[in-house]
Every structure is written in C-alpha cells, then in structure tokens.
Amino acid sequence: MRDIWKVARWEFMRNVTNKQFIIGLLITPIIMVAFAGLPALLERWNQPAQVTYYVLDEAGVLPVLREGAPDNLTFAVPTDPAEIEQEVRDADAAGYLVVRSDFVETGTVDLVLNEMSSEGRSYIQAVLTQYLQQHRMQHSDLDWEALQYVTAPTKIRVGTLPHVELPVGEEIAVSTVFVLLVFILVFSSGTMLMQSALQEKRDRMAEVVLSSISPGALMQGKILGHFLLGVLQLAFWLILIIPAAVMLLDFPVGEALMKADLGKLAFFGLGAYLLYAALFVGMGATMEDLQSAGNSQGMVIMLPMLSFLFIAPVVSNPNGVVAVLASIFPFTSSVIMIVRSSMVSVPLWQMVLSAGLLVLTAAALAMMSAKIFRVGMLMYGKTASMSEIVKWLRYKEE
C-alpha cells in the first residue's frame, strides 16, 4: 500500500506541476463556457430579419393581422394601391397581400412575393384561418356554444399515487451534471493514465521502477494518482461552476444536492472510473506510442462513448428494454443508471444486478490489466497485437 501511495503521489505531483495540465485546467472551463454559450450567441445572431408585407385590405383584417404579429413582422398599408408593386420594390418589402371583400366567402387571399421567402407566411395563414372560422361560424346557423363544446381540446390533469414521487427538475439536473463529470473524469483521467503507462515505457523507466516495486503497485499507484488528479480537476471546475450556477442561473445548488442520492451517484461514478482506468492503463502498456494504436486499442479508447449512444432512447423510454439492458451492461451501466434512476424509480433487483456486474467486471478487468501491464511494460519497440495480448494473459507469474 505504501508503494501504491508513493507512485500515486509521484504521478500527482509530476502532473500537477506540468504546464500542459495547468493549461488544460484553466482552458477547459473556458472551452466549456464557450460551448455552452455558443448556441445562445448563435441564436442571438440568428434573429429573424425584419419582414414587411403590404396589405390591400378590403375585408378589414388588418387589425387582426397586426395584433399578434411577431416583432419582426410588419403589415403596412400602401399609399397608392395602384402603385403597390412599385412601393413594395422601393421598400424592399417581402411582398403584398390582397384580401378581397369576399374573403369570408372564398376563403382565399393572394400573396404576391418580392423574394422567395416563407417568412411570416404560416403566421398569416394561421391568423386568417382563425378569422375565417370565427366569421363563418358566427354567420352560420350552427349553435356557437355547442360548436365550442364539440371542438374543445382535452386537458390533462397530472397527479400521483401517495407514495410516488415524480422526479423533480433539481434531481435530473444534478444527475445530468454528475454524468457529465463522470464522463470527463473517465475520459481525461483515462487518457492521461494511458499516456502515463506509455511514457513509462517511452522513457525506459519501467524496468528500474519494477526492480523496486511490484507491477501491481505501479499500476494501482498510477490509477490512484490520476484519480486524484481528475478529482482535483473536477473540484476546481465545480468551484467555478457552482457560484456561477447560483448567481447567473438562480439554480438552488444546495437544495438540489440534498435531493440527489449522492451515495448512488458516487458508487456508479467510481465504478465507471475504476473499470475504464483498469482498461486504459492496461491498453497503455500494450502500445509503443499513441500513433501506433491498432484497431482494437482504438475501439477500447472509444468505449466510454458507448453510453451516449443510449442516452436518447433511455430518456424517451426509461423503462424500455434498451434502457434496462444498457443500465445493467457494465460498460454503459454507470452513466445510464444515473440517468435512468433520476427519471424513474428503478426496481431494486436491476440496481443490485447492475452494481454487482459493475464491481465484478471492474475487478476482472483490473486483474487482466495487471497481467497485461506486467508483461507489456517490459516490451519495447512495438505495439502488441491482439493475439500477443491474449498470449500474455496466459503467462503464469508467481
């Protein structure tokens, strides 16, 4: 255990003072804010253009058209109806609308466009349809009240049984943030771990270190060291994010944390980290450099992304077959279980099965990785093929 701690401390100190790490620590929140803010910014830039339609209004619909019109839509009256086309061209308007006096009978208007744009057309159609229906109904023999009764839409009143608690927004928000954090931890620490194993080989230090401590201690020390680095990274970002969330978004962080099942989140988060850490560090030991990673290694690196493939089907049907399977399958269970359990109450057997499989798989992977690591760290000059890795797993050692 002392050896594990020594390696962990070395990995931590070596990286925490590393320029790349510090730059990553500072730049990542900026990138995250940029990505979060970009859609809003784009939305602002993408404000709809001002559109003007001239209206030849013989039916008196102009007030109705103007009443609920969006800010970018203007309905103007031509100064000289005979010169309307010229006026539309001069004003660079979208076109003109002709609503004749027999509109209520014909139900037809003419729209003459100056440019090919559909801006405002659906609004015009909706408003005039409503106007038309009201007028026709009022002038028909039908009973207005009866008609309203017949065409009234259904209203849904939502309630729950006494013991059911519907997920609240805060819980979903905490789970979403937590899933993101777990994913960042797995991905950034996992990649750093793999690079650390690669570096140990590249710098030809593995043999010297292994003459002092066991390969298991070296591997576990690396996993622990990079976990602490990852936690430091997340803590630093959270210190930036939480006050921002409280101040800017008015989000009740404390209240939300109280409502979330932190024990469950921590268990699945840690499980995911350990599983992928074992996998990544073992992979690192099989490679000579990142460029030479073969297809099998590339696939392993992409494995954490698998969870994200399932998020959409799980959110739309959190108790469906896909959601149940993905929340039990150990390579996706952490993320999916956190997402799923924030939306519905997951049956206990599924929770236990998922947790058990996660622990077992992480332990099995750790054992396999230790074997791969033991041999791989002392192999120089090439990236191991899949068949070689299988052979290493069969070597007997002590």
Add this chain to the structure above:
Amino acid sequence: MEARALVVDAVNKSFGDKHVVKNVSFQAQAGEILGILGPNGAGKTTTIRMIMGITAPDSGNIIFEMNGTQTRTVPKDLVGYLPEERGLYKEARVMQILLFLASLKNVPRHLAKQRAARWLAKFELEEYANAKVEQLSKGMAQKVQFIAAVLHEPKFIVLDEPFSGLDPVSQDLFKEEIRQLAASGAVVLLSSHQMNIVEELCDRIFLIDHGREVVSGRLADIKERYGNYRVYVDAPLGVDSLMRLPTVAGWEQVSEERWIIFLRDDARLEEFFHQIPLDAGLRELRVIRPSLHDIFVKIATGREIA
C-alpha cells in the same frame, strides 16, 4: 572462503513455448564483480530480471544471503539495477527523479537528498540538480541513471551495459566507482559487450548462450582453458618441422614466410619451446594469448580463434 551472497540455482524460464533460460546456476560473493556475458538474445536480460525480481523463474531458486541469513524473496531495498533499456522521465527534474526512486527503496528523504547531492557533485552534475532531464546530454543522463541505481547503497547491484555511449573519461570514472562499490562489500553483476572492460574489472565471468551456461569461472582459469596459445612465426624455410610437433593443433599461412601456429588447448608453453628443433630456421617468434573478446567469439560462434 568468502561468504556467498547470491546463489542462482537451476533456474528455468519460458515465455509460452519459448524456453529462454535453461537450468542456469551460478554464485557470487560479497565484494566480487561477476561478469555476465553472452551474445544478444542469449537469456542474459531474463536472468537479470529474475534476479531483480521483475519476473519470477518457472523453477529453480534465487537465494540472497546477508549477514548469515538467507532469503528467497528479492530484498528490493537492497538491490540496485541499471538496466540496458534505460532512461529517465523526460519532463521531470534530476533531483525529483532521484528522490522518487530513492523513496521506492525506502530511503528517508533527507538522507536521499544528501546522498544525491554528494553523487551529483562526484559526477560534476551539481548544477543540474534542478535541470529537466531533457536538458541533459546522453552521458550526463547516464550518470544520473547510475546514481539512481546506487543511491540507496545496495548490496546487490546489476549493471547492464553501463559503459555504452560513455566517453573514455566517464568510462574510467564509472570503472572506479564500480570497483569501490565492490570494495565496500556489494555483489556487482556486470553485463557488457566491451570485453576489454570486463577483463579489466571482473574477477569471474559467467557466459550464457541460448539460455544455457556455456562457461563460468575465474577469468584466468577460463583463459587457461579456452585461450590456446597462438604463435606467430617468421620462417623463411617453412614450418614443416613445427607442424609435426605434438603440442601443435593447427596452422595458418599468413604470407609467404609467415604463419600462425595454434597450440593444443592443453599445451604448455615450455613444452612447445622445448620441442622446437634447433634447425627450424626461425627468424622471429611471438606468442599471443587470446583476449576475452576472442574467447567470447570462439565460444559464441564455435569458430577457431584466428
């Protein structure tokens, strides 16, 4: 008789179906420098890694003896290792690395710091204590690696090709330090392809090829056993009279009047001189004992020494 400090006893190691170390046995005493020699791929590194506890033997024992007690578990704090494939963490600083490696050997930090400073001064590297490894020259880095291998004052030291890439001045410095380590009572196992240095430093050698011991023992004894004399003669009348001598194993004509006469492995020099006829007509005669290099080549390739 000196105390045996390291006993390698009938050790075997296979990787899959490849048997790379076959029944290897040798011993080394405290204060001794034992040369471990062998061509590339002979099984040296695997043997060394087993001694260092990096890989475990499939069968056989490796026993460490200290202060009258024996252990089969590698005393990791007491072994020092300079592997052939070696380097240093590129982005780290020299002192940081030395302290980290010393901490793995359980040397208290303040002591490690003192010793590191002393060693760096000895190798004229004190101004590089806080330099990053990438700022060091190859020779400087090699000195730091050497310091890392001995900073914890090990009792069993394995140095694999410690001289490769070193300039002659640094080579002498390393030789002196290695001698002193042995003089302080440590067992030093030295593996090198530079036979002249091995000859200079080692008391005994162990030669391995294809995973098996080929020869081992005191250097002088091995030379006695394998180093048959070569006699260079300048003989205008030819060497017919010499070829018939019972001490002669073979000959080779170098030029019109010059030959190399190979004496039998068991031939004594006095005996050969005594047998030379008075009318042999020799103008010049030189006797050469083959170097360790020649013996190595002869054993490794099975060819006669020229």
